[in-house]
Amino acid sequence: MYNSQMRQGEVHQRLRRALRDSVQENYGVAIDDIVQERPPKSSLGDAAFPVAFDLARIAKMAPRKIAETLAPALESVQGVARVDVAGAGYLNVFVDRASYVEDFLAPRKNDAPKTHSKTIVEHTNINPNKAAHIGHLRNAALGDTFVRVLRYRGHDVEVQNYIDDTGVQVADVVVGFLHIEKKTLDEVRAIINEGRFDYVCWDLYARVSGFYAEDRERLKLRENTLKAIEEGTGPEGPLGELIAETIVRYHLTTMERIDVRYDLLPWESDILRLHFWERAYELLKEKKAIRLATKGKNVGCWIMDLGTEGEEPSEQDEKVIVRSNGTVTYVGKDIAYQMWKLGLLDRHFQYEAFHRYPDGHTVWSTTSDGTTASTTSDGTTASTTPSGASDAPSFGDGETVFNVIDVRQAYLQDIVQRGVALLASESARDRSHHFSYEMVALTPATCRELGFSVSAEEAKKPYLEVSGRRGRGVKADDLLGALETKARAEVDKRNPEMTGDEQRDIAKAIARGSLRYFMVKYTKNRVIAFDFDEALSFDGDSGPYLQYAAVRAAKILQKMSTSSVDITFPETLAESFETLGDAEADEIWSVMYEAMELGAMTETVLRTEEPAHLARFALGLAQKFNGFYHRFKIATEPNEAKRALLLLVVQLFHRQHKTALELMGIPVPDRM
RNA sequence: GCGCCUGUAGCUCAGUAGGAUAGAGCGCCGGAUUCCUAAUCCGGAGGUCGCAGGUUCGAAUCCUGCCAGGCGUACCA
Numbered sequence: 001m002y003n004s005q006m007r008q009g010e011v012h013q014r015l016r017r018a019l020r021d022s023v024q025e026n027y028g029v030a031i032d033d034i035v036q037e038r039p040p041k042s043s044l045g046d047a048a049f050p051v052a053f054d055l056a057r058i059a060k061m062a063p064r065k066i067a068e069t070l071a072p073a074l075e076s077v078q079g080v081a082r083v084d085v086a087g088a089g090y091l092n093v094f095v096d097r098a099s100y101v102e103d104f105l106a107p108r109k110n111d112a113p114k115t116h117s118k119t120i121v122e123h124t125n126i127n128p129n130k131a132a133h134i135g136h137l138r139n140a141a142l143g144d145t146f147v148r149v150l151r152y153r154g155h156d157v158e159v160q161n162y163i164d165d166t167g168v169q170v171a172d173v174v175v176g177f178l179h180i181e182k183k184t185l186d187e188v189r190a191i192i193n194e195g196r197f198d199y200v201c202w203d204l205y206a207r208v209s210g211f212y213a214e215d216r217e218r219l220k221l222r223e224n225t226l227k228a229i230e231e232g233t234g235p236e237g238p239l240g241e242l243i244a245e246t247i248v249r250y251h252l253t254t255m256e257r258i259d260v261r262y263d264l265l266p267w268e269s270d271i272l273r274l275h276f277w278e279r280a281y282e283l284l285k286e287k288k289a290i291r292l293a294t295k296g297k298n299v300g301c302w303i304m305d306l307g308t309e310g311e312e313p314s315e316q317d318e319k320v321i322v323r324s325n326g327t328v329t330y331v332g333k334d335i336a337y338q339m340w341k342l343g344l345l346d347r348h349f350q351y352e353a354f355h356r357y358p359d360g361h362t363v364w365s366t367t368s369d370g371t372t373a374s375t376t377s378d379g380t381t382a383s384t385t386p387s388g389a390s391d392a393p394s395f396g397d398g399e400t401v402f403n404v405i406d407v408r409q410a411y412l413q414d415i416v417q418r419g420v421a422l423l424a425s426e427s428a429r430d431r432s433h434h435f436s437y438e439m440v441a442l443t444p445a446t447c448r449e450l451g452f453s454v455s456a457e458e459a460k461k462p463y464l465e466v467s468g469r470r471g472r473g474v475k476a477d478d479l480l481g482a483l484e485t486k487a488r489a490e491v492d493k494r495n496p497e498m499t500g501d502e503q504r505d506i507a508k509a510i511a512r513g514s515l516r517y518f519m520v521k522y523t524k525n526r527v528i529a530f531d532f533d534e535a536l537s538f539d540g541d542s543g544p545y546l547q548y549a550a551v552r553a554a555k556i557l558q559k560m561s562t563s564s565v566d567i568t569f570p571e572t573l574a575e576s577f578e579t580l581g582d583a584e585a586d587e588i589w590s591v592m593y594e595a596m597e598l599g600a601m602t603e604t605v606l607r608t609e610e611p612a613h614l615a616r617f618a619l620g621l622a623q624k625f626n627g628f629y630h631r632f633k634i635a636t637e638p639n640e641a642k643r644a645l646l647l648l649v650v651q652l653f654h655r656q657h658k659t660a661l662e663l664m665g666i667p668v669p670d671r672m
Numbered sequence: 673g674c675g676c677c678u679g680u681a682g683c684u685c686a687g688u689a690g691g692a693u694a695g696a697g698c699g700c701c702g703g704a705u706u707c708c709u710a711a712u713c714c715g716g717a718g719g720u721c722g723c724a725g726g727u728u729c730g731a732a733u734c735c736u737g738c739c740a741g742g743c744g745u746a747c748c749a
Contacts, residue, residue, distance in 0.1 A: 033689080035689065035690095035691090036689095037689085037691075039692075040691095040692055040693080041692090041693095044692080048691090048692085050690095050691055050692090053690095053691075053729070053730075056729070057728090057729080062729095063729075086692080087691085087692050088691090088692080088729075088730085089729095090691080090692070125749095127749075164749075167748080167749065168748050168749070169748080169749075223747095297747090298747070300747090301747060303747095316674095316745085319746095320746080320747045321747095322747085323747040324747060325747080327747085329746095329747070329748085329749090330748080330749050331749095405749095407676080407677070407743075407744085408743060408744060408749090409744090409749070410675095410676065410677095410743090410744075411675085411676085411744055411745065412744095412749075438677075438678095438742095438743085439743085441742095461741090461742085462741070462742075463742085465743090490711065493711095494709075494711080495709095510711090521685085521686090522684095522685070522686095523685090523686080523688085525676095525677060525678080526677090526678075526685080527677090527678080527742070527743085529684090531684085534684070534698085537697090537698080538711055539697080539698080539711060539712095540696085540697040540698065540711090541684090541685085541686095541696065541697040541698080542697085542711085544711055545697095545711065545712090547711085548709085548711050548712075549712090551709080551711095552708075552709070552712085553708095555708060555709070556708050558708095559708055560708085604688080607688085607689095608688045609688095610688065612686080612688095613686095613688080616686060616687090616696085619686095619696075619697085620696085623696085626712060626713065627712095627713070627714090629708080629712080629713085630704090630712070630713045630714080631713085633707065633708070634708060635707095635708050636707065636708075650708095671709080672709085672711075
């Protein structure tokens with residue numbers, strides 16, 4: 001999929017090795033991880049090593065003097081042009097520009113050795129009882145970006161979207177249809193046929209809490225419905241199934257709008273029906289990880305003790321795993337699911353095709369019974385697949401697992417991890433990562449704009465939580481619609497001669513880019529206080545800004561009848577640099593060098609589990625290119641050697657920037 | 673109460689391996705378009721990095737305490 005160079009120049013590796021050896025030789029100190037950084041200004045060099053400061057302490061010598069001793073070792077490294085000792089003792093390295101680029105463009109064999117271990121990323125996980133909202137978009141955008149970066153770095157990734165079809169949220173909508181709306185299963189089918197069932201459920205779900213509030217006795221309805229759904233009985237079971245499946249298909253369609261896709265949908269009901277839970281339950285009891293509470297507030301429940309070891313167990317540290325009526329909490333079911341994902345549960349799902357994307361990729365679904373119709377993207381029914389299709393890929397058994405789940409569930413995730421550690425091992429626990437992120441909230445002002453009531457107390461808060469239960473939120477499709485409308489107007493302003501179809505397609509690309517960038521540009525652990533004007537901005541730090549830079553570069557390449565796909569290394573590159581003044585050469589080089597840093601940046605994203613780094617990188621790169629674009633006229637440059645160099649900059653930028661955008665799911669339109 | 677997160681320019685945020693003069697976008701002021709798209713670029717103003725100690729050659733970054741805000745601490749997820 002991605003064929004551009006993934007690895008940072010080998011020069012960097014040689015530099016670190018040479019430095020490590022020289023430190024060992026001169027000071028007898030073994031430093032395995034040589035710290036490498038970027039100087040604050042590109043004119044100071046391409047790579048900086050502050051190692052002399054560490055040595056100063058050990059060797060009791062001035063850092064500058066140490067740096068001077070170490071400099072020759074770096075100077076003799078192949079591909080290095082110059083080494084400066086700067087500041088109080090930095091070793092600043094200038095690479096040989098022409099050979100660095102040549103090295104970067106050289107075809108590589110067997111780059112990034114493929115590992116056979118699989119990484120499973122679980123994301124989206126929307127309760128299948130109402131339309132997706134902006135918080136779900138953040139989850140999906142973060143998860144999908146991480147998936148793309150993992151794949152770019154050569155990892156084998158499986159994407160799972162867990163469907164909690166036996167939870168309280170689905171039960172509430174079932175209660176809504178049966179007891180508020182008084183609808184039969186067939187009547188609900190008729191409503192589904194009218195369309196936008198996810199929106200219908202959004203509104204209905206918001207009414208259910210009021211229904212319970214009027215008469216607390218009605219909460220019994222929820223309890224009984226939950227049990228019926230788990231057992232698949234009564235009118236509740238089939239109705240819950242119908243609602244969940246219909247809503248899941250809406251969610252897939254919504255996510256496809258932002259180019260987010262899945263490999264497998266594991267259904268919670270299958271965890272129960274295929275006895276995954278039963279098996280985990282046995283194991284938990286065997287290992288004495290849970291016990292039956294015989295007194296206190298949790299009497300009759302199977303609970304896990306969370307208190308620190310050695311201390312007197314207290315009731316506060318009891319976590320209910322199995323409720324007194326025998327139903328299982330989310331934590332219990334998730335322990336079973338986690339164990340399966342890690343390849344540690346001796347139980348297997350059956351699979352069937354659930355949905356096929358236009359390019360043929362299939363989303364599979366777990367199943368425990370019967371058949372389910374599979375639909376293609378245009379909504380037609382393609383086939384019915386028998387239970388346990390034999391051509392299903394092999395799912396599960398991940399070496400590493402990432403669970404993209406919001407930070408409010410950190411406590412629950414921790415309990416799940418404890419369960420895994422107790423059932424398997426500490427090392428099994430460490431293979432599972434809670435990829436946590438903060439919520440998307442609404443500012444009180446935005447709430448009022450959207451027509452939601454805001455109490456006096458709420459008005460004082462910096463932001464208000466989105467609440468599906470109260471119907472307070474921005475639906476994903478509404479936001480995408482608003483973005484498309486605005487993008488369409490902007491496109492029309494600039495390209496009035498275009499056909500409506502062309503304008504629409506470009507507007508969609510801009511809307512998607514804008515949304516996806518907005519969702520990853522903030523670091524994960526920051527609450528996004530959603531503001532419409534901010535989200536709809538197409539200037540500056542925004543998706544369209546990044547897209548615009550790519551479009552500009554593409555336009556130049558088009559005009560010069562070339563592309564960034566096959567870049568040939570211009571033999572005259574070294575001379576081209578010499579025809580320039582230092583300032584010009586530095587400016588041009590800094591765009592090239594930055595572009596070539598993409599590979600290193602993706603490694604940072606994986607190491608830190610923070611996609612925002614990629615967003616920031618792409619913004620900085622686009623800014624550099626836009627500056628370059630204004631300063632140099634590329635296509636009309638009369639000096640041939642210089643023109644070749646400028647063209648190379650555009651090619652390098654275009655290839656790398658486009659890849660960075662692809663990694664975030666941001667498309668690049670032909671024009672905009 | 674306890675746990676986790678946050679506090680950086682008027683606003684929204686980067687600064688995730690302890691490094692050099694703390695950056696970006698928006699907003700504000702002033703400029704740039706006979707030439708590859710002005711969704712752009714250039715310049716300017718704007719900072720007690722919440723407060724106080726500590727560690728270090730060096731702290732927005734690490735440690736301690738405090739202040740402010742958010743989230744969690746359910747037989748919801």
